[in-house]
Amino acid sequence: MEAGGLVPAPARPIIVRPRRQSSASWPLIDRIGYWLCWATGIALCLIALAIVVFMFVKGIAYLRPALFVKSPAPSLQQSQSGGFLDPIVGTLIITAIGTVIAAPAGVALAVWISEYGRPVSLARAVESAIDVIAGVPSVVLAIFGLLVFSESFLGFLSQNAVNGSVYGRSFFAAGIVMAILALPLIVGSTREALAQVPDRVREASYALGKSRASTIRWVLLPSIRPQIASGIALGMGRIVGDTAIITILLGVTLTTEGVGSVPLIGTLRGTGSTLTSYVYNNSPAGEGNAPQKAYAAAFVLLMVVLALNALVTRLTGGRERGGRLSALRRALASRRPEWTR
Amino acid sequence: MDPLMPPPVRRIALDREPHIAPPATSPNGAGSGAVVPSEAHRRLTRPDPATVRERMRIESVWLAYGENWVVRDVTLPVRKGEVLALIGASGSGKTTLLRSLNRLTEITAGAARAGRITLEGEEIHELEVNDLRRRVSMVFQQPNPFPMSIYDNVAYALAEQRPPRGRRRRRTAELEQAAQEALRRAGLYDEIAADLDRSALKLSGGQQQRLCIARALAAEPEVLLLDEPCSALDPISTATIEELIVRLRESVAIVIVTHNLQQAFRVADHVAFMHLGELIEYGPSEQVFDRPSQQRTRDYISGAFG
Ligand SMILES: Nc1ncnc2c1ncn2[C@@H]1O[C@H](COP(=O)(O)OP(=O)(O)OP(=O)(O)O)[C@@H](O)[C@H]1O
Numbered sequence: 001m002e003a004g005g006l007v008p009a010p011a012r013p014i015i016v017r018p019r020r021q022s023s024a025s026w027p028l029i030d031r032i033g034y035w036l037c038w039a040t041g042i043a044l045c046l047i048a049l050a051i052v053v054f055m056f057v058k059g060i061a062y063l064r065p066a067l068f069v070k071s072p073a074p075s076l077q078q079s080q081s082g083g084f085l086d087p088i089v090g091t092l093i094i095t096a097i098g099t100v101i102a103a104p105a106g107v108a109l110a111v112w113i114s115e116y117g118r119p120v121s122l123a124r125a126v127e128s129a130i131d132v133i134a135g136v137p138s139v140v141l142a143i144f145g146l147l148v149f150s151e152s153f154l155g156f157l158s159q160n161a162v163n164g165s166v167y168g169r170s171f172f173a174a175g176i177v178m179a180i181l182a183l184p185l186i187v188g189s190t191r192e193a194l195a196q197v198p199d200r201v202r203e204a205s206y207a208l209g210k211s212r213a214s215t216i217r218w219v220l221l222p223s224i225r226p227q228i229a230s231g232i233a234l235g236m237g238r239i240v241g242d243t244a245i246i247t248i249l250l251g252v253t254l255t256t257e258g259v260g261s262v263p264l265i266g267t268l269r270g271t272g273s274t275l276t277s278y279v280y281n282n283s284p285a286g287e288g289n290a291p292q293k294a295y296a297a298a299f300v301l302l303m304v305v306l307a308l309n310a311l312v313t314r315l316t317g318g319r320e321r322g323g324r325l326s327a328l329r330r331a332l333a334s335r336r337p338e339w340t341r
Numbered sequence: 342m343d344p345l346m347p348p349p350v351r352r353i354a355l356d357r358e359p360h361i362a363p364p365a366t367s368p369n370g371a372g373s374g375a376v377v378p379s380e381a382h383r384r385l386t387r388p389d390p391a392t393v394r395e396r397m398r399i400e401s402v403w404l405a406y407g408e409n410w411v412v413r414d415v416t417l418p419v420r421k422g423e424v425l426a427l428i429g430a431s432g433s434g435k436t437t438l439l440r441s442l443n444r445l446t447e448i449t450a451g452a453a454r455a456g457r458i459t460l461e462g463e464e465i466h467e468l469e470v471n472d473l474r475r476r477v478s479m480v481f482q483q484p485n486p487f488p489m490s491i492y493d494n495v496a497y498a499l500a501e502q503r504p505p506r507g508r509r510r511r512r513t514a515e516l517e518q519a520a521q522e523a524l525r526r527a528g529l530y531d532e533i534a535a536d537l538d539r540s541a542l543k544l545s546g547g548q549q550q551r552l553c554i555a556r557a558l559a560a561e562p563e564v565l566l567l568d569e570p571c572s573a574l575d576p577i578s579t580a581t582i583e584e585l586i587v588r589l590r591e592s593v594a595i596v597i598v599t600h601n602l603q604q605a606f607r608v609a610d611h612v613a614f615m616h617l618g619e620l621i622e623y624g625p626s627e628q629v630f631d632r633p634s635q636q637r638t639r640d641y642i643s644g645a646f647g
């Protein structure tokens with residue numbers, strides 16, 4: 001409004017702010033409740049801070065560049081037991097398998113429930129099924145997965161003994177079960193985003209003679225891309241951090257052990273470890289008992305998960321104030337419709 | 342008086358007589374004026390009766406939401422070469438009737454219809470629905486551009502089902518031409534020619550609405566339905582769109598719902614007045630505004646209710 005210089009701004013503007021309400025006049029019980037809320041909030045901040053600071057201090061102290069490029073080795077000597085190259089690769093493989101399966105399946109499920117949802121009874125059933133899966137502890141999923149993947153008809157997904165029995169533990173097995181773990185998160189955020197798109201946008205597309213399918217493909221999905229991405233990032237965070245499925249379904253060998261001679265497929269049918277299982281094994285509770293390595297790996301794990309969380313926050317615009325927008329956010333935001341901003 | 346700001350409607354009712362020109366004295370006069378024409382100018386540009394041709398026919402149509410019949414026994418012709426305005430108080434069923442013309446009412450669960458609606462003699466229910474909606478296009482009260490670039494908004498409408506340009510595929514010259522033509526017809530091209538690749542959501546409300554009209558025009562529809570297209574716009578954008586409507590009627594049959602009686606008076610050749618679902622009066626706009634035959638029309642036009 002400066003340009004025209006029509007009306008000069010007041011020299012000493014009186015800024016009106018709402019007066020802070022004093023809690024002194026409140027009933028005692030309200031005041032106690034209020035302070036309890038405060039106390040809990042501060043306690044939570046302290047805990048979060050303690051975790052990050054503790055892991056940071058411990059982690060940095062033991063973190064060496066060599067740890068990222070050396071495979072773990074069986075040795076009681078700390079200097080001989082190698083690094084966590086294989087666990088990092090394992091985490092990447094598991095996350096990739098889980099995401100590649102869960103992302104399209106989750107988006108498709110969410111679109112079907114929100115945009116079609118017929119027959120209604122089936123849609124309700126699918127909704128409840130997703131809720132059930134979201135609530136199942138991952139260790140239960142893992143045990144169930146072991147049962148399934150030990151079936152002989154799924155033998156091609158893992159190692160087979162000479163007598164024909166199926167091992168049932170492999171990157172494939174763990175990755176597929178991880179996909180189930182991540183699915184509810186992706187379905188949830190996609191559905192929520194679809195519900196936010198006003199019906200008038202759909203109608204505008206129908207009014208141009210577009211089918212429901214092309215409306216979804218060319219109007220709805222592009223406009224909720226940030227929320228889909230954040231759902232996927234949430235799911236990845238869940239996969240990266242899960243331990244139970246890894247311990248039960250990945251076999252937890254120290255290094256990545258392929259099966260057969262086909263290069264990539266062989267690795268995926270074989271066993272290995274991830275950062276979570278590495279931390280567990282090297283903690284005082286595990287067999288390796290190399291707490292320093294465990295701290296370093298835990299620090300890396302924490303950073304990965306925090307980075308994924310930050311990505312989610314960025315993508316959904318949860319923290320608008322301050323901070324430069326990442327290139328990704330900007331790229332997505334340029335395509336974001338007003339109702340998601 | 343400022344030509345952009347016509348006098349309030351009751352003044353028109355009193356002063357209008359001198360401005361009225363006999364119909365069809367100046368055929369094909371529309372489309373020439375680049376500036377906003379005055380009230381009198383608009384009244385001069387009546388369509389050439391020779392170009393007027395029936396496109397759609399609404400015959401004894403009843404429409405219901407569930408058990409509630411909100412349109413009762415309406416019969417109306419929709420013609421190319423002229424603008425038909427639907428007026429009437431809130432809740433009188435104008436939107437419902439309009440949406441039934443391209444079967445958008447079908448999206449609403451429980452909506453029902455009785456009677457015949459034909460497009461070029463064919464019952465619309467027998468046409469393929471997406472085909473029908475390409476031929477009978479609609480613009481809504483709220484501008485609703487898609488979250489894509491300006492160009493893609495139009496290109497999406499042009500293409501059979503998908504936008505023709507993937508993120509990497511090049512635009513074909515043909516498509517580009519057609520999209521520009523649509524934007525030009527909607528009077529938007531000159532303003533935004535430089536940033537066709539900008540997000541359509543960054544346009545002003547009036548520009549967005551003209552983009553929506555361009556989008557609706559892109560597939561060369563035979564009928565254009567406009568549901569209060571100017572109610573969210575400022576007077577200048579409104580004037581631009583009214584100008585556009587008058588210009589477009591030569592090639593497209595236009596039905597416009599409006600609460601703005603001056604607007605109906607300015608753009609419409611025929612006016613239909615609805616009340617509580619019934620069609621009370623239908624006729625040439627001069628007749629409905631000057632010599633309404635029904636008491637309820639007289640009351641509505643003079644502002645006694647609604
Ligand atoms: N989706 C719907 N479901 C049920 N009833 C509806 C629905 N849409 C409209 N109605 C009812 O149909 C009647 C006519 O509504 P309609 O929207 O056609 O009126 P209108 O003339 O366009 O009103 P306005 O001028 O306020 O836009 C109203 O009584 C309304 O309550």
Ligand SMILES: [Mg+2]
Nearest residue numbers: 435436437568
């Ligand atoms: Mg309406």
